[in-house]
Amino acid sequence: MSSIADNIRQTKASLPDDVTLVAVSKFKSCDDIMEAYGAGQRVFGESRALELRDKHEALPKDIQWHFIGHLQTNKIKYIIPFVTLIHSIDSLKLLEEVDAQARNHGRSVDCLLQVHISQEETKFGFTYDECRAVLKELADAPLANVNVVGLMGMATYTDDMDVVRNEFAGLKAFFEEARAMMPQRLSVLSMGMSEDYEVAVQEGTTMVRIGSKIFGLRN
Ligand SMILES: *Cc1c(COP(=O)(O)O)cnc(C)c1O
Numbered sequence: 001m002s003s004i005a006d007n008i009r010q011t012k013a014s015l016p017d018d019v020t021l022v023a024v025s026k027f028k029s030c031d032d033i034m035e036a037y038g039a040g041q042r043v044f045g046e047s048r049a050l051e052l053r054d055k056h057e058a059l060p061k062d063i064q065w066h067f068i069g070h071l072q073t074n075k076i077k078y079i080i081p082f083v084t085l086i087h088s089i090d091s092l093k094l095l096e097e098v099d100a101q102a103r104n105h106g107r108s109v110d111c112l113l114q115v116h117i118s119q120e121e122t123k124f125g126f127t128y129d130e131c132r133a134v135l136k137e138l139a140d141a142p143l144a145n146v147n148v149v150g151l152m153g154m155a156t157y158t159d160d161m162d163v164v165r166n167e168f169a170g171l172k173a174f175f176e177e178a179r180a181m182m183p184q185r186l187s188v189l190s191m192g193m194s195e196d197y198e199v200a201v202q203e204g205t206t207m208v209r210i211g212s213k214i215f216g217l218r219n
Contacts, residue, residue, distance in 0.1 A: 004032055005039035007214040012040075015208065019201060022066050022190075024211030026051065027218045030058050036214065037063065045087070045209050049075035056082055068152075068209055070124050073097045080104075086111045087152040087190050087209070090124040092134050095146055102145035110149045112190055115174065117167040118156040125153070128174055135181050150188030150206070151175050155196055164196045168203035175204075 002010070012021055022045040025033050033044060033055065042062060046052035047069025056065055056079075064084040071088055079086075080101045089095045089111045102109045113134060116125030126134065131151070138148055153171040155164040168191055175189045192200025194213035201208070212218060 004035040004215060008036050008039040008041050011210060011214060014198075016201065019205060020188075020207040022068070022207060022209045023214050024068065024193075024209050025055070025215060026069070026211065028211075028215045030055060032215055033059060033063075043084075045211075049078040052083070053078040066209075076101050080109065081107075083109060085149075085188075088112070088114045088124065089148075090114045090126060092137065095134075095143065095148070099143040099146045108145050108147060110147045110188075112150045112152040112188060113148060115151055115153045115171060117153040117171050119163075120156060131174070131178070132181070135178055139182055147184070148182070148186070150186045150190065151178060152190035154193070155191070155200075157195075161196070161199055165199050165203060168192075168196075168200050168205070172204045 015021060020043060022043050023036050023041050024045040026047045037060065043064045043066060045066040045068040046055065052065055052067060065082060066085045066087060067079055067083050068087045071086065071094060073094060076098055086098065086109065095111060098109055098111060113131055114125040115131050116127060151171065155167045158164065171191055172189065179186045188207055189205050190207040190209060191205045192208035194210050197208040197210060
């Protein structure tokens, strides 16, 4: 079995220079994260607020922590002092709450709007129409302490890469539309995980979220 450090190096080598690698370390130990850190990785993604808070406290302060999971409003407080990017904004109410708490901490937080692109019902996110409405609202009345810098999407969990490619291509097209709507240019398109990131790269992603391919399967 290859090491976490090898996996980081191989994964990075397989990505174009302008695609950011988020190493998804959810449920993985601080030792595992430090092995990736030792190989130069600085951007990590977590999906639970308390786990993220604890790892932030324990680990080097030059790590950039991304939150990628479903965020409940009562958990925002655990991550708001330090989080670098929230990928998973799925309601205007959540964005407004992040804005309010960011203001209390005297900071501005980068966020992505999560778009529901898969055929699965369980995944969170805006429909394209809902997302358009939120973008329009933000273009008219920006929030002072959040920067919406892009979009995130998760493809259907399937071996059928034609389905996945279609969903990614649809999100990329919508990303271009969204960029045209916003005065400050959106720059981040977060799509692609261990099983489908190569397709996402071909379809124009700017950020991939890769967990099991780097750290091994989660329990
Ligand atoms: C867990 C998770 C990932 C990483 O999944 P892998 O298949 O392990 O690469 C990416 N994005 C989100 C939102 C996740 O929850």
